Amino acid sequence: MHLIPERDYKANILVVDDTPDNLRLLSAMLTSQGYEVRKALSGKMALTACQMVLPDVILLDINMPEMDGYEVCRHLKANEKTRPIPVIFISALDDVLDKVQAFDVGGVDYITKPFHGVEVVLRIENQLNLCLLQNKLQEKNTLLQKALDDLKASQVQMIQQEKMAALGQLVAGIAHEVNNPISFIYGNLEYAGQYVLDLVNLIEAYQQEYPNPTPRIQEIVKQIDLNFLINDQKNLMGAMFRGAERIRSIVEALQNFSRLDEAQMKRVDVHEGIDSTLVMLQHRLKETTNRPAIEVVKEYGDLPLVTCYVSELNQVFMHLLNNAIDALEESFVIGHLSLVNDKGLIHIRTMLTTSDTVKICIADNGPGVCESVLTRIFDPFFTTKPPGKGSGLGLAISYQIIVQKHQGKLTCASTPGKGAEFIIEIPLKQTELN
Numbered sequence: 461m462h463l464i465p466e467r468d469y470k471a472n473i474l475v476v477d478d479t480p481d482n483l484r485l486l487s488a489m490l491t492s493q494g495y496e497v498r499k500a501l502s503g504k505m506a507l508t509a510c511q512m513v514l515p516d517v518i519l520l521d522i523n524m525p526e527m528d529g530y531e532v533c534r535h536l537k538a539n540e541k542t543r544p545i546p547v548i549f550i551s552a553l554d555d556v557l558d559k560v561q562a563f564d565v566g567g568v569d570y571i572t573k574p575f576h577g578v579e580v581v582l583r584i585e586n587q588l589n590l591c592l593l594q595n596k597l598q599e600k601n602t603l604l605q606k607a608l609d610d611l612k613a614s615q616v617q618m619i620q621q622e623k624m625a626a627l628g629q630l631v632a633g634i635a636h637e638v639n640n641p642i643s644f645i646y647g648n649l650e651y652a653g654q655y656v657l658d659l660v661n662l663i664e665a666y667q668q669e670y671p672n673p674t675p676r677i678q679e680i681v682k683q684i685d686l687n688f689l690i691n692d693q694k695n696l697m698g699a700m701f702r703g704a705e706r707i708r709s710i711v712e713a714l715q716n717f718s719r720l721d722e723a724q725m726k727r728v729d730v731h732e733g734i735d736s737t738l739v740m741l742q743h744r745l746k747e748t749t750n751r752p753a754i755e756v757v758k759e760y761g762d763l764p765l766v767t768c769y770v771s772e773l774n775q776v777f778m779h780l781l782n783n784a785i786d787a788l789e790e791s792f793v794i795g796h797l798s799l800v801n802d803k804g805l806i807h808i809r810t811m812l813t814t815s816d817t818v819k820i821c822i823a824d825n826g827p828g829v830c831e832s833v834l835t836r837i838f839d840p841f842f843t844t845k846p847p848g849k850g851s852g853l854g855l856a857i858s859y860q861i862i863v864q865k866h867q868g869k870l871t872c873a874s875t876p877g878k879g880a881e882f883i884i885e886i887p888l889k890q891t892e893l894n
Contacts, residue, residue: 474515503527537566635714713739727765779854787826823881829874
């Protein structure tokens with residue numbers, strides 16, 4: 461009578477017994493039931509056999525010379541590779557303490573000699589079914605965990621996107637409000653400068669026509685230091701022009717970063733997005749009490765307009781540049797960079813590749829990333845930062861934006877102690893606009 465149900469494969473059974481007759485009997489009985497059987501006459505042979513091919517179940521005798529069944533089981537359970545294999549002990553020992561010791565070292569079942577063939581097969585089949593159910597349960601748990609992680613990531617990404625949208629609206633609002641008065645100031649500075657120049661010319665004409673002023677005028681000239689005032693007004697007007705121009709460039713950068721009117725794909729200059737992001741992060745690049753100022757080196761290639769989601773690509777620049785700054789700040793804390801002899805450096809390079817893609821590289825001279833971190837760096841919720849310093853979503857969101865929304869690539873190359881470089885590569889044109 462065939463006792464085991466139909467399977468897609470033959471279960472592999474390893475029988476370990478130092479008595480050849482017992483091996484032959486068990487092997488013949490199990491082979492007739494459709495199992496693939498391997499035999500081992502000693503504990504050492506059994507361990508070697510497990511290293512070659514993992515069995516599905518092990519039938520293990522207890523009383524053997526050199527290495528008894530208990531010791532063999534301990535070795536199996538100490539090895540991560542062989543730990544999951546179910547071990548069924550077979551022994552003439554029927555004492556309760558022997559059974560307790562068998563379960564204590566990791567056995568899953570115990571059969572007393574003399575045994576019945578039907579009992580052995582049923583106990584083996586029971587363990588095979590348990591393993592099958594455990595594997596299915598593990599698969600379902602893995603799928604459920606992935607679904608939960610995906611759900612959490614989606615929720616946090618939605619929150620992050622709302623935060624970025626709110627930031628964009630705030631930035632756009634501030635830029636709009638600042639733009640009007642600074643445009644008024646900037647536009648009138650030229651006239652004000654001309655007016656001042658005309659008044660200076662008038663004063664100089666008076667000095668030439670009336671070289672001997674009255675005592676009252678002489679007193680006023682002395683009080684206001686007229687010669688210094690005339691000479692310094694050019695410097696003053698120049699400084700005001702430069703200040704107003706700086707504010708105008710900041711406003712333009714803020715407007716460029718928000719790009720609320722460009723939610724759809726458009727052809728844009730990616731250099732503007734990088735520069736605008738750097739303006740947003742200017743406060744983080746300045747010198748602090750803990751480190752010198754961070755230097756940004758830009759090596760821009762001659763790029764055509766690139767088809768992209770502008771505001772989302774700017775988000776990626778924001779995440780990557782923020783990460784680079786964080787890495788450099790950590791470098792000075794851990795002593796990778798010296799406060800006296802070193803400086804933090806961010807190197808940004810852009811180029812057009814031969815495959816009609818745009819390559820954007822953002823590198824830092826921070827402490828770098830080890831191999832174990834590199835393999836998980838784009839996983840949602842994975843972060844090496846201390847609690848409260850990062851959600852572990854910045855790089856995951858960046859990866860999604862580049863890979864899924866732009867059909868591009870986002871990779872990280874790093875050697876511990878030699879900094880890290882994030883490489884963005886997106887097609888010059890997207891299919892949506894072709």
